[in-house]
Structures are given as C-alpha cells and as structure tokens.
Amino acid sequence: MSIAPDSAVRAFIADHRAAFLDDLADWLRIPSVSADPARAGDVRRSAAWLAGKLGETGFPVAEVWETAGAPAVFAEWPSDDPDAPTVLVYGHHDVQPAAREDGWHTEPFEPVVRDGRLYARGAADDKGQVFFHTLGLRAHLAATGRAAPAVHLKLLIEGEEESGSPHFADLVRDRADRLACDAVIVSDTGMWSADTPTVCTGMRGLVECQIDLYGPAQDIHSGSFGGAVPNPATEAARLAAALHDEDRRVAIPGFYDGVIELTAQERELFAELPFDEAAWLRTAHSHAVLGEAGHTTLERIWARPTAEVNGMGGGYQGPGGKTVVPSSALLKLSFRLVAGMDPDAVQDAVRAWVAERLPEGIRHEITFTGATRPCLTPLDHPALRSVVRAMGRAFEQKIRFTREGGSGPAADLQDILGAPVLFLGISVPSDGWHAPNEKVELDLLMKGVETTAYLWGDLAESWRDR
Amino acid sequence: MSIAPDSAVRAFIADHRAAFLDDLADWLRIPSVSADPARAGDVRRSAAWLAGKLGETGFPVAEVWETAGAPAVFAEWPSDDPDAPTVLVYGHHDVQPAAREDGWHTEPFEPVVRDGRLYARGAADDKGQVFFHTLGLRAHLAATGRAAPAVHLKLLIEGEEESGSPHFADLVRDRADRLACDAVIVSDTGMWSADTPTVCTGMRGLVECQIDLYGPAQDIHSGSFGGAVPNPATEAARLAAALHDEDRRVAIPGFYDGVIELTAQERELFAELPFDEAAWLRTAHSHAVLGEAGHTTLERIWARPTAEVNGMGGGYQGPGGKTVVPSSALLKLSFRLVAGMDPDAVQDAVRAWVAERLPEGIRHEITFTGATRPCLTPLDHPALRSVVRAMGRAFEQKIRFTREGGSGPAADLQDILGAPVLFLGISVPSDGWHAPNEKVELDLLMKGVETTAYLWGDLAESWRDR
Numbered sequence: 001m002s003i004a005p006d007s008a009v010r011a012f013i014a015d016h017r018a019a020f021l022d023d024l025a026d027w028l029r030i031p032s033v034s035a036d037p038a039r040a041g042d043v044r045r046s047a048a049w050l051a052g053k054l055g056e057t058g059f060p061v062a063e064v065w066e067t068a069g070a071p072a073v074f075a076e077w078p079s080d081d082p083d084a085p086t087v088l089v090y091g092h093h094d095v096q097p098a099a100r101e102d103g104w105h106t107e108p109f110e111p112v113v114r115d116g117r118l119y120a121r122g123a124a125d126d127k128g129q130v131f132f133h134t135l136g137l138r139a140h141l142a143a144t145g146r147a148a149p150a151v152h153l154k155l156l157i158e159g160e161e162e163s164g165s166p167h168f169a170d171l172v173r174d175r176a177d178r179l180a181c182d183a184v185i186v187s188d189t190g191m192w193s194a195d196t197p198t199v200c201t202g203m204r205g206l207v208e209c210q211i212d213l214y215g216p217a218q219d220i221h222s223g224s225f226g227g228a229v230p231n232p233a234t235e236a237a238r239l240a241a242a243l244h245d246e247d248r249r250v251a252i253p254g255f256y257d258g259v260i261e262l263t264a265q266e267r268e269l270f271a272e273l274p275f276d277e278a279a280w281l282r283t284a285h286s287h288a289v290l291g292e293a294g295h296t297t298l299e300r301i302w303a304r305p306t307a308e309v310n311g312m313g314g315g316y317q318g319p320g321g322k323t324v325v326p327s328s329a330l331l332k333l334s335f336r337l338v339a340g341m342d343p344d345a346v347q348d349a350v351r352a353w354v355a356e357r358l359p360e361g362i363r364h365e366i367t368f369t370g371a372t373r374p375c376l377t378p379l380d381h382p383a384l385r386s387v388v389r390a391m392g393r394a395f396e397q398k399i400r401f402t403r404e405g406g407s408g409p410a411a412d413l414q415d416i417l418g419a420p421v422l423f424l425g426i427s428v429p430s431d432g433w434h435a436p437n438e439k440v441e442l443d444l445l446m447k448g449v450e451t452t453a454y455l456w457g458d459l460a461e462s463w464r465d466r
Numbered sequence: 467m468s469i470a471p472d473s474a475v476r477a478f479i480a481d482h483r484a485a486f487l488d489d490l491a492d493w494l495r496i497p498s499v500s501a502d503p504a505r506a507g508d509v510r511r512s513a514a515w516l517a518g519k520l521g522e523t524g525f526p527v528a529e530v531w532e533t534a535g536a537p538a539v540f541a542e543w544p545s546d547d548p549d550a551p552t553v554l555v556y557g558h559h560d561v562q563p564a565a566r567e568d569g570w571h572t573e574p575f576e577p578v579v580r581d582g583r584l585y586a587r588g589a590a591d592d593k594g595q596v597f598f599h600t601l602g603l604r605a606h607l608a609a610t611g612r613a614a615p616a617v618h619l620k621l622l623i624e625g626e627e628e629s630g631s632p633h634f635a636d637l638v639r640d641r642a643d644r645l646a647c648d649a650v651i652v653s654d655t656g657m658w659s660a661d662t663p664t665v666c667t668g669m670r671g672l673v674e675c676q677i678d679l680y681g682p683a684q685d686i687h688s689g690s691f692g693g694a695v696p697n698p699a700t701e702a703a704r705l706a707a708a709l710h711d712e713d714r715r716v717a718i719p720g721f722y723d724g725v726i727e728l729t730a731q732e733r734e735l736f737a738e739l740p741f742d743e744a745a746w747l748r749t750a751h752s753h754a755v756l757g758e759a760g761h762t763t764l765e766r767i768w769a770r771p772t773a774e775v776n777g778m779g780g781g782y783q784g785p786g787g788k789t790v791v792p793s794s795a796l797l798k799l800s801f802r803l804v805a806g807m808d809p810d811a812v813q814d815a816v817r818a819w820v821a822e823r824l825p826e827g828i829r830h831e832i833t834f835t836g837a838t839r840p841c842l843t844p845l846d847h848p849a850l851r852s853v854v855r856a857m858g859r860a861f862e863q864k865i866r867f868t869r870e871g872g873s874g875p876a877a878d879l880q881d882i883l884g885a886p887v888l889f890l891g892i893s894v895p896s897d898g899w900h901a902p903n904e905k906v907e908l909d910l911l912m913k914g915v916e917t918t919a920y921l922w923g924d925l926a927e928s929w930r931d932r
C-alpha cells in the first residue's frame with residue numbers, strides 16, 4: 001500500500017512545519033539573482049545549499065550540474081519498485097532582482113512571516129514551490145512506512161529561469177539519459193485562487209520574429225517623392241494590420257493548420273471557473289477585451305493561437321513632424337501556439353505570407369529569434385488524474401483546470417525527453433511574482449507539501465492500472 | 467511702350483554681367499545660415515547688405531524688417547503709372563548650413579566660377595535667384611527708358627526660410643497693408659532642366675499630425691494577456707494600413723472633397739515633359755514606383771493629394787525580442803493637398819476617421835502640427851501668361867509647365883494677401899540645393915535676369931488688357 005493515509009500525512013507535516021519553514025527561510029536569504037553578474041556567487045551558493053538539503057532529505061544522488069551559465073541542481077531517488085514510473089520534478093532556484101527601494105515593506109532577502117504569509121523574493125517564484133517537494137516526500141515516506149519513494153523520483157532545479165533559461169535546452173539535451181522519465185511535474189506555476197484550486201494542463205508555444213523592411217536607400221522628401229514610391233512604414237503597417245481579419249482571427253494562410261480545438265468538455269470546464277472579467281481587465285491594466293470572435297477571454301489566452309505586435313518602428317519618432325518617406329521600418333511579432341501547431345510550420349507560413357504581400361521596391365529580411373513548442377496534457381492522462389486526486393485530498397475541494405497562456409522551458413523537457421508535462425503549483429495571482437513584496441500563502445504552501453505526499457503513491461498505482 | 471526690346475536688354479545685361487556677378491559673390495561670402503545661432507550676426511549682415519544693394523539699384527524704399535527671429539528685407543519701387551498692377555517678389559537671403567568637410571571641393575562661402583558655373587552655398591537657393599531681379603529690373607528700365615518700373619514692384623526677402631519660416635506668416639499678417647499686391651512672384655524654385663525651361667504653376671498644401679494611441683496602462687505580458695485585449699501597436703498599424711485602399715487611393719471619407727482634378731490639357735502638358743522614370747527613381751533612392759492607380763508618377767507627386775506615414779513607433783524596438791502588448795503607439799502622418807482642398811476640412815476628416823476606427827479600450831490623442839494651403843495658378847491667368855512669354859523670349863524656347871510636390875511659405879502670401887502666386891525660378895535639379903557643391907548655371911542665371919527684364923512690361927500690358 002503506497003497511498004499515504006491523510007491523517008498520518010497531516011500529522012507528519014504538522015510536526016515538521018516549523019523546521020521546514022526555517023529551512024526555507026535560510027534558502028530565501030541567499031539572493032540568487034541570476035540576472036545580476038554580481039550575484040553569480042549567490043546563485044552558486046543557492047545551488048550548493050539546495051543540493052546539500054536534498055542530500056539531507058535522503059536523495060542518494062544530489063549534484064550541482066554546471067552549465068555555461070549558472071548551475072542547476074539534480075537529485076535522484078529511485079523507487080524500491082523497479083516497475084514504478086519515473087517522474088522528473090522541474091523548478092528553479094534563481095530569483096528575480098529585488099531591492100528594498102522598489103517598494104518592499106521589508107528587506108526582500110530577509111524572510112518575514114506576517115498574517116499567515118511568508119514575504120521574501122522567491123517565496124512563491126520558485127523556491128517555496130520547489131521546497132514543498134522535500135517535506136512532501138518525507139511525509140510520503142513516513143506515512144507509508146517506505147524506505148524509498150513509490151516512484152523513481154528525479155529533480156532538476158535550474159539556475160537561469162529568470163534570465164530566459166539560455167543554457168537549459170543544452171543541459172537537458174546533454175543529460176537526457178539521466179533525465180529520462182515517464183512524466184514531468186513542473187512546480188513553477190499558480191492556481192486560479194486560494195478558493196479555487198486548479199491544475200494547469202498546458203502552456204502555449206511561441207514563435208518570435210523581427211521583420212525589417214527597406215525602401216528608399218535614405219529618408220526622402222515626402223513632398224518631392226511621397227505618393228509615388230513605396231513607403232516601408234506604410235508596408236510594415238499593412239503587414240501588421242493584415243495579421244488579423246475583421247473577426248480578429250489570424251489571417252496568415254496555414255496558421256491554424258493542426259490546431260487541436262477545444263472540446264465541448266474543456267470549454268465547459270473553463271466556463272465553470274469564477275472568472276471576473278472586470279477584475280481580470282484590472283490585472284491586464286486594460287480597458288476592454290478584444291480578441292478572436294467566438295471565444296471567451298479565457299479561451300483566447302489559454303487555448304487559442306495569437307499573433308501580437310510586440311514592437312514596431314520606422315521613420316521619425318521625435319517631437320514635432322518631419323515630412324519624410326522613411327528608408328526602413330521594422331516589426332517585432334510574436335505568435336502564441338497551441339497544441340497541434342508546429343513552430344517550424346508557423347515560421348514557414350509567416351515567411352511565405354510576408355514575401356507574398358510586399359510590393360516591388362520593398363526589400364525585407366525576416367529573423368526568427370526563438371521558438372517554443374506548446375504543451376498540453378490530455379484531461380484523461382493517468383498522471384494528470386493522479387495530480388488532480390492528490391490535490392483534491394489536500395484541498396478537500398473539487399480541482400478545476402486551467403492552462404497557461406505564456407510559454408516556458410517546460411516545453412524543452414517535453415520535446416527533448418519525450419514525456420508529458422504536468423503542472424503542480426500552489427501560487428496565487430496575488431503572490432506578486434517579479435513584483436515587490438512577493439509572498440507565499442503558508443496554508444497553500446502546506447497544501448503543496450500535502451499534495452506531493454499523496455501524489456507519488458497515487459501515481460505509482462494509476463501507472464500500474466493504466 | 468513698356469515692353470523692353472530684346473536687343474537692348476541683352477546689350478545692357480552683357481555690359482553689366484561682370485559687375486553683377488562680383489556683387490553676387492560679395493553677398494554669397496556672407497554665411498547667412500539661419501539655423502546656426504552663431505551665424506545670427508551674419509544673417510543680419512546679409513539683410514543689411516541686400517537692403518543697401520536694393521537702395522543702390524534705385525528702390526526708393528529698402529528696409530530691414532525685424533521679426534522675432536532673423537530679419538527680412540523689404541523694398542518697394544512704385545510705377546509711374548498709377549494704374550499699373552502691384553507685384554510682390556518673394557525670396558530668401560538665408561542659406562543652408564555648409565562646411566568644407568561635408569564634401570565641398572572649395573570653401574562653401576568663397577564663391578568660385580568653374581566651367582560656367584558659380585559654386586557657393588546659396589548660389590541657387592536662393593541668393594542667385596533673388597539677385598537676378600536687381601539686374602533684370604535695371605535692364606527693364608534701361609531698355610525702355612523708364613524712370614520707374616512698369617509695375618508697382620515690391621520685394622520681400624525673408625531670413626528664416628531654411629529654418630522653416632517660423633515667423634513669416636506673422637510678419638506677412640502684420641505688414642499686410644504694405645505687402646498688398648495683385649500677384650506674387652516666387653523666385654525660389656527650379657525648372658525641369660537646362661534644356662527644358664518650365665514654369666511651376668502650383669505647390670501642394672500640407673497637413674501634418676501625430677496620433678498617439680493608448681492601450682494598457684503599462685506594457686503587459688503577451689502570453690498572459692495577448693490575444694484578449696486591444697494592442698495599440700496593432701491598432702496604429704491598422705489605422706496606417708487603412709489610409710489607402712487597394713488602388714492606393716486615400717481611403718479617408720471626404721478626403722478628396724473639392725479636389726480640382728487635372729484637365730485633359732494639363733495631363734497632356736505633364737506627359738509632354740521628357741520624364742525618365744529610371745533616372746527619377748535614382749533621385750528618389752527608390753527601387754520601384756507605387757502610387758494612386760490611374761495616374762502617372764508626375765501626376766502623383768504634383769497634382770494628387772497623398773497620405774504618408776512619416777514615422778511610427780510602439781512597443782519594443784531594441785535588439786532581440788520582448789513579448790509584450792505595448793501600452794502605447796504613435797503615428798506621424800502627413801497629407802499633401804492639391805488645389806480645392808481645405809486643410810481644416812482635411813483635419814476634420816482625419817479626426818473623424820480615426821475616432822471611428824478605433825476599438826473600445828484604445829484611447830487616442832490627435833495633434834495637428836502644421837497646415838499649409840495648396841496654391842495653383844490657372845494656366846490662363848494673365849500674370850502666368852506674362853511669365854511664360856517673358857521666359858519664352860529669354861530662353862527662345864517653348865516654356866512648359868511643372869508643379870511642385872512640396873509645400874512652402876508661398877501659400878501664406880497667397881492666403882494672407884489674397885493674391886495669386888506664380889513661380890519664376892531658373893535653378894535646375896543638378897544645382898544641389900542643401901547639398902555640398904551647390905552651384906548655379908551662369909547661363910541660366912542670366913536668363914533669369916533677362917526674363918525679369920521682359921516681365922514687368924509684359925505684365926503691365928496684359929494687366930491692362932485683361
């Protein structure tokens with residue numbers, strides 16, 4: 001019997017909560033800001049601290065893995081059941097920059113508990129969410145009386161997530177053998193709210209490009225030449241405007257090829273969420289919603305592909321006017337992809353669409369600067385069902401489903417390791433990721449501990465039964 | 467008999483050519499760069515020099531007129547025929563900046579004659595073209611034996627044209643009584659070429675604006691929010707793209723209201739010009755022509771209104787990518803107007819069109835930064851016929867017609883003084899206005915002298931006969 005009984009788990013957690021929080025506070029005191037070269041030593045210290053703590057937790061393997069940048073931490077604890085599935089937990093030990101003068105009420109690297117919340121940079125993103133796995137695992141072992149986890153457990157905690165994970169894919173590729181797994185659990189996301197626990201089932205992919213348009217060899221006089229030669233700023237605008245049709249659907253031929261449409265069940269599950277559009281608009285700092293016709297806001301940000309103008313420029317942008325036909329213009333575009341879309345195919349479609357639309361006399365260059373695949377775990381995937389059951393026991397509530405509109409390195413794990421990615425996060429939107437006064441709700445943090453205490457046993461069982 | 471006989475005029479000009487060129491060279495040595503505060507004294511010196519020289523020429527009135535910036539020069543010589551028309555000649559005595567190291571083969575303010583050309587900053591733009599009026603007037607008087615010109619002659623030579631004429635409209639308004647006239651002759655333009663003498667019959671007007679679009683209160687994450695809220699960069703692009711329809715006609719409702727279409731005769735006259743599109747494209751530094759369907763390039767730049775994107779910007783324009791929905795974007799637009807169009811009506815049309823096209827959630831501000839009326843002299847206007855006849859006698863060739871695609875302070879004279887504006891210029895495209903090694907062709911300069919020697923008598927006669 002590897003399923004941990006709830007009462008034993010809760011008793012174990014209650015007994016160890018204080019020491020767990022003390023340990024977490026020690027880790028949060030290390031300002032592991034990967035974006036700040038002056039903090040490189042702190043990032044290394046953070047990695048070493050974590051590897052040490054994972055060793056203390058019982059992981060027979062706990063190593064610091066060097067990269068061309070900041071180090072990651074890898075730990076492994078095989079199950080005593082050789083047929084058990086292998087699970088890889090992903091998180092990161094680096095944090096966003098933070099300084100008291102940015103609006104912090106207390107020192108960002110001096111953790112403080114106030115009103116049931118732990119305030120510190122990294123409390124939610126992502127040290128708190130990495131660390132709940134340690135106590136959860138111990139509770140799983142203690143409550144089930146096991147000497148080893150019910151699953152083969154691996155942890156990969158990177159050190160450059162807040163700097164864009166520049167060496168992560170290489171690291172995963174180089175170490176693919178040791179990272180091999182049946183499923184990836186990402187603990188670097190959030191829930192809908194404290195009242196509405198949710199599990200995230202996917203992230204969108206991303207294709208980014210810059211399009212440079214060249215017209216006259218230099219800026220020319222709009223009185224002498226305007227209206228008679230092509231204007232690259234006008235053509236850039238016409239391209240950007242042609243991204244969407246009047247229904248705000250992306251109008252690039254072939255863009256939607258392969259898109260896995262939402263099922264009626266998924267749409268219903270999204271619609272069940274207590275979505276407050278006015279409140280959401282406030283978080284978006286926006287004044288109205290606008291998007292693809294026939295879809296709700298949640299569908300638009302979670303489950304529909306998009307085309308966005310991230311930047312554009314051309315000609316004179318200073319004060320006053322300057323009557324020129326500019327010599328060049330640029331567009332920076334990004335496309336969010338959903339399951340079923342292939343970044344390479346999207347790049348090809350964009351390339352063909354641009355080339356086809358420009359008039360004679362406008363030369364263009366298109367540069368793709370990044371591509372991330374979408375990931376999506378089907379609602380009936382056995383590992384997802386286990387996460388939902390484990391969370392349900394911890395939260396004693398129905399667990400609902402969300403997705404993540406953004407894109408992240410989790411997709412590299414999915415692609416390189418060929419394993420489904422699941423998201424187990426207990427952070428809530430008010431936690432203030434990347435903002436001053438970042439915090440984690442202690443009750444939710446302990447629900448994370450409890451969820452993982454139940455998860456490994458459930459997952460081992462459902463894997464056997466699948 | 468006030469028409470000067472050709473032989474007498476030519477003999478007088480030949481006798482005085484050397485002294486005239488010496489005088490012009492003296493003036494060109496004064497570096498009257500209005501854009502350079504360090505040259506303010508030189509601009510004043512240029513004005514004083516010119517007023518003195520006009521006094522020597524015989525003008526009973528020759529004054530320096532102060533403005534809030536650089537001074538203008540006004541001169542007046544009434545006709546002895548009280549019923550004669552009054553003509554106001556416009557030009558400017560300030561020049562563009564110039565420095566030897568910009569690529570000049572000789573010092574820009576040390577005039578040099580080489581191969582029948584006078585090289586100096588201002589030789590063509592505009593001192594040479596102002597100064598030919600002095601010798602032309604003397605030839606007119608000498609050849610006709612008159613003590614005063616056949617027309618009431620006024621000159622207004624401004625000192626800030628190369629700085630955008632910031633105080634010119636105010637000056638004309640303040641001095642409208644003294645500037646009152648029946649026609650304005652602008653000598654600050656050019657001809658088609660040395661082989662194809664032409665007279666310019668109009669300039670386009672200009673409306674300029676900046677449109678600022680505001681979306682989210684700050685840049686927001688395109689993964690979290692993109693595709694579900696309006697993006698001001700996208701909306702700016704959609705506006706700019708909607709400026710033109712597929713025929714590249716301006717698509718703003720009401721924009722073409724009142725446009726005086728080209729007559730069949732005018733189109734034929736344009737078509738008669740030896741236009742070399744490939745050569746024109748080289749001067750435009752462009753690689754293809756593109757413009758309103760159904761019109762030639764010359765019609766597009768001279769006689770059709772246009773909408774041009776002079777600048778645009780929004781979001782992230784630095785290296786690499788940044789996945790944001792930007793909080794704002796801007797467009798800088800200019801519209802060239804042709805005869806029959808009213809700048810106020812165009813501003814109203816643009817304002818209404820912008821307001822109507824933006825979605826909810828995008829706030830906008832539109833700022834108009836300048837408006838210049840178009841001017842056009844009908845081909846059968848008696849003063850234009852006089853200019854054509856006088857040029858025809860001087861050049862001994864058929865005089866053809868052009869227009870100017872740009873816009874200039876001449877329109878202020880037309881509007882404030884209520885007089886038609888005619889253009890008498892002898893510069894050619896190779897003269898290098900605003901460029902290093904500016905020059906004037908001495909033969910053409912003397913044709914300017916000769917034209918004005920014939921012009922005043924012809925104009926007085928045709929005015930009587932009109």
